[in-house]
Amino acid sequence: MKNLLLLLLLLLPLTGCLDDDDGMETLQDAELTIAFRAEYGGEPLHIQSEAYGYPTGDSLKLLLFQYYLSDLALNDGSGRRQYLLSDIDLIRWNSATDDPTQERTYTVSVPVGTYQGLTFGLGVKPTLNATDPSNFPADYVLNENEFWGPTTRYVFAKIEANAQLEEDGRYDTGLSYHMGSDSLYRGVQLDRSFTITDGSSPHLTIVVDVRNALSSNGQTLDITDPTKQAVHGGNQQVASGVWHRLSRSFRLEVN
Amino acid sequence: MRGWCGIFLLLWLACNDAPDAPPEFAAILYPADNPSTAAGIALGERLFFDPVLSADSTISCASCHRPERAFTDGRSVAVGLAGRPGIRNTPGLTNIGYFHHPLFWDGRADNLETQALHPVGTPHEMGGDWQSVVARLRADAGYAEAFQTAFGAGGTDSIRVGRALAQYQRTLVSRDSKYDRVRRGEATYTPQEALGHALFFDFGDDPGGAWAGLPTAECAHCHTPPHFTNERFENNGLDAADDLAAFTDPGRGAISGNPYDYGRFRTPGLRNVALTAPYMHDGRMATLEEVVDHYNSGGHYAENRSPNVRPLGLDAEQREALVAFLNTLTDSTFVAGR
Structure with a gap:
């Protein structure tokens, strides 16, 4: 019963979109597909099968890239109103067979018209981060075995790779960055206008570049430093730069 | 809108009159087409321990999944019909009902219902075939009645065997270590x-x-x-x-x-x-x-x-x-x- 109530409370913001459409035509239960693409250095990310260069002169192969996003929402043309698409979702690439672009289809009720862009929170929002996985069904997105424990809570994002630090053809240095905490939770606003009409919706793609998370704006994580090759629950400070760069590595494409 | 919020909040507070600890595990997922029932679980348990599923009626699920070893067998690799060695170590079944990603060491089964179908026809496990197994089960009046009780009309087939075994395995819950x-x-x-x-x-x-x-x-x-x-x-x-x-x-x-x-x-x-x-x-x-x-x-x-x-x-x-x-x-x- 409590779980049901929790679900209903989580859905309240969505129902809030239904009661006031300012006279605009509202699409009821429309399906809106959002694509999520991962890149490395501007190219589609291929797990394991591609070796990528790194600014330190080394190379690496990505084995895992994933992130939670909370409160994915459309921003209306005024930028004052949001229409929730998803409360929480996990986007994950961990297989060589994974397409660099994944899609999620959301059923929403939104007014037709022009929107300013998308917003979401990178990570698990504090209200959900305070809940245990056991509060949800076993196949819920917060039950993907990404829960550290009672104090450290959920892992918001992971980057795992094997790096070649010598010119020996061996990708034998593990890199493992597991990031997350309430203080790291970041709002992301992607401004790019698009129009939703009855019968057509734009092709929206949220793009994130993993390389930029590791190295951008003149800052590069030194993957040759053994103290910077792994970040887990308690040593988030090491990854703060990665996290901040990751949160700024998203962009929205509209086609 | 505010009215709805108030109703929800009142209900929420009403359900939170005791400071419950969160449950230890997320709830087991019971497939809509195979809800667990007492009769289904009992049938699954009976099948699990019965060598009737093997070609020569010498190997049961429990031959490799021994309860006293947390449903493993103590061997490096499983040994099946006529002493034929397998290629993999027998996986344990503790809390297996909570898993919702592919099963087996190599992930060849998507769920417990389909997992249960594999060993019967594998030469180094039960070494038989479903046609023979189902024929034996149908010829057994006790099993025929048990399948009827658990699943209703429709008789005995491999899908129902898999469903019964899955229902039993979902009862293998460990939470007192x-x-x-x-x-x-x-x-x-x-x-x-x-x-x-x-x-x-x-x-x-x-x-x-x-x-x-x-x-x-x-x-x-x-x-x-x-x-x-x-x-x-x-x-x-x-x-x-x-x-x-x-x-x-x-x-x-x-x-x-x-x-x-x-x-x-x-x-x-x-x-x-x-x-x-x-x-x-x-x-x-x-x-x-x-x-x-x-x-x-x-x-x-x-x-x-x-x-x-x-x-x-x-x-x-x-x-x-x-x-x-x-x-x-x-x-x-x-x-x-x-």
Whole structure:
């Protein structure tokens, strides 16, 4: 019963979109597909099968890239109103067979018209981060075995790779960055206008570049430093730069 | 809108009059087309322990999944009909009903219902075929009645056998290990177990924590609570492979067809792990000490080795502590009386 109530409370913001459409035509239960693409250095990310260069002169192969996003929402043309698409979702690439672009289809009720862009929170929002996985069904997105424990809570994002630090053809240095905490939770606003009409919706793609998370704006994580090759629950400070760069590595494409 | 909020909040508060602790595990998922019933569970249990499913009626599920060993068999690899050795270590069944990602070491079954169909026709397991098995079950008046009671009209078929076995396996729940009791505040770790717990969960990487500076054993990245598995496929560095095609057992790769999955196997849950020796997908390690030594070494090179498998630098005391913690995952009530 409590779980049901929790679900209903989580859905309240969505129902809030239904009661006031300012006279605009509202699409009821429309399906809106959002694509999520991962890149490395501007190219589609291929797990394991591609070796990528790194600014330190080394190379690496990505084995895992994933992130939670909370409160994915459309921003209306005024930028004052949001229409929730998803409360929480996990986007994950961990297989060589994974397409660099994944899609999620959301059923929403939104007014037709022009929107300013998308917003979401990178990570698990504090209200959900305070809940245990056991509060949800076993196949819920917060039950993907990404829960550290009672104090450290959920892992918001992971980057795992094997790096070649010598010119020996061996990708034998593990890199493992597991990031997350309430203080790291970041709002992301992607401004790019698009129009939703009855019968057509734009092709929206949220793009994130993993390389930029590791190295951008003149800052590069030194993957040759053994103290910077792994970040887990308690040593988030090491990854703060990665996290901040990751949160700024998203962009929205509209086609 | 505000009215709805008020109603929800009142209901919420009404349901929160007692400060309930969160449940220990997320709820088991019961498939809509196979809800568990008392009759279904009883039938599944009967089938599980009955060698009728094998070609010569000598091998039952329980021949390899022995309850006293947390539903493993103590062998390196399973031994099936006529003593034929298999290729993989028998996986335990503790809390298997909670898993929702593919099963078997190589992930060849999507769920318990389909998993149960595999061993019957595998030559080195039950060595028979479903047509014969179903014929035997239909000829048995007791089973015919039990299937009727559990599933209604429609008779006996392999799908219903799989469903009954799945219903039984969803009852194999372990939640009373010392680890669980400590979490519930009913017990405390010994200093050695507490050290092992801190190593297992990487408490040492918290610079402000009580265990600051302790090495991290990196266990929980893959052996994630509450069931101590991430339900994914990993290469844990067991075999060296400069070329991924060199793995003698391709593991997940044989199912996915993806060469980058060669040498990857499903992360086993660690509940009751002290009862499930020997270890690894081929049972090559006889003891938990050997397992810990393996991970302490960082394992062997392959480019798809998990980045979380790396030399750990644990000393003898720390390695022993890790084993002590693993022993706290034993739930004697789970194996008693089955």
